Amino acid sequence: xxxxxxxxxxxxxxxxxxxxxxxxxxxxxxxxxxxxxxxxxxxxxxxxxxxxxxxxxxxxxxxxxxxxxxxxxxxxxxxxxxxxxxxxxxxxxxxxxxxxxxxxxxxxxxxx
Amino acid sequence: xxxxxxxxxxxxxxxxxxxxxxxxxxxxxxxxxxxxxxxxxxxxxxxxxxxxxxxxxxxxxxxxxxxxxxxxxxxxxxxxxxxxxxxxxxxxxxxxxxxxxxxxxxxxxxxxxxx
Numbered sequence: 001x002x003x004x005x006x007x008x009x010x011x012x013x014x015x016x017x018x019x020x021x022x023x024x025x026x027x028x029x030x031x032x033x034x035x036x037x038x039x040x041x042x043x044x045x046x047x048x049x050x051x052x053x054x055x056x057x058x059x060x061x062x063x064x065x066x067x068x069x070x071x072x073x074x075x076x077x078x079x080x081x082x083x084x085x086x087x088x089x090x091x092x093x094x095x096x097x098x099x100x101x102x103x104x105x106x107x108x109x110x111x112x
Numbered sequence: 113x114x115x116x117x118x119x120x121x122x123x124x125x126x127x128x129x130x131x132x133x134x135x136x137x138x139x140x141x142x143x144x145x146x147x148x149x150x151x152x153x154x155x156x157x158x159x160x161x162x163x164x165x166x167x168x169x170x171x172x173x174x175x176x177x178x179x180x181x182x183x184x185x186x187x188x189x190x191x192x193x194x195x196x197x198x199x200x201x202x203x204x205x206x207x208x209x210x211x212x213x214x215x216x217x218x219x220x221x222x223x224x225x226x227x
Contacts, residue, residue, distance in 0.1 A: 034215060034216075036218075041200075041220075041221075041223070042220055042221070043116070043118075043202050043204075043218035043219050043220045043221050044155075044202070044218045045218070046215045046216070046217060046218075049215060089155065091155075097168060098143050098145055098160045098162070098167070098168060098206060098208060098214070098216065099145070099157045099160060099168045099170070100145070100147075100155075100157060100204075100216060101157070102147075102154055102155040102156075103154070104154040105154065
């Protein structure tokens, strides 16, 4: 049973445009959400996070939105750059636990 | 600060053997978690150690075990290797001291191939 789902395996956008990556979850006990970026043969790199008491968090070009009622979060990258091309993972955590539950990832390609 | 380091980076073993992977967390971090990444299953949580104690465990068979030393370095061991154990094994560290919103920082991983 997949508790964190990223339904789009891939996404292609033009440089300078907005990239929107989506993530849905089923476990209502999740209260902290993180986005990681991963290149092949490397470990995931932390990008941005949001707690369940917020609905938006921004860090430079990256913004994460959380809709608790819909159990949905999204990562917006504006403007997208070719260096953003990577696999993006959504992860969720429950009540102070260190255990992260990951989605299967979305491969983002930003075309010059 | 130096990041999370993992050794070795690549490993080739044959079925039935056992393997030990090592992880050194970021200085000052006391929590170390291990994950397995495979193409079919994605990133899956193996276990987490804090202050030399296993605090959390994922749904993996008992062939997968780990430990943490007093300096927070951690090792994981897989015994009686199976072909399906071929994966990227990732270690992540965090302060872990009860800070509710700690991020986990990952190492580069150990690529294990079982022949």
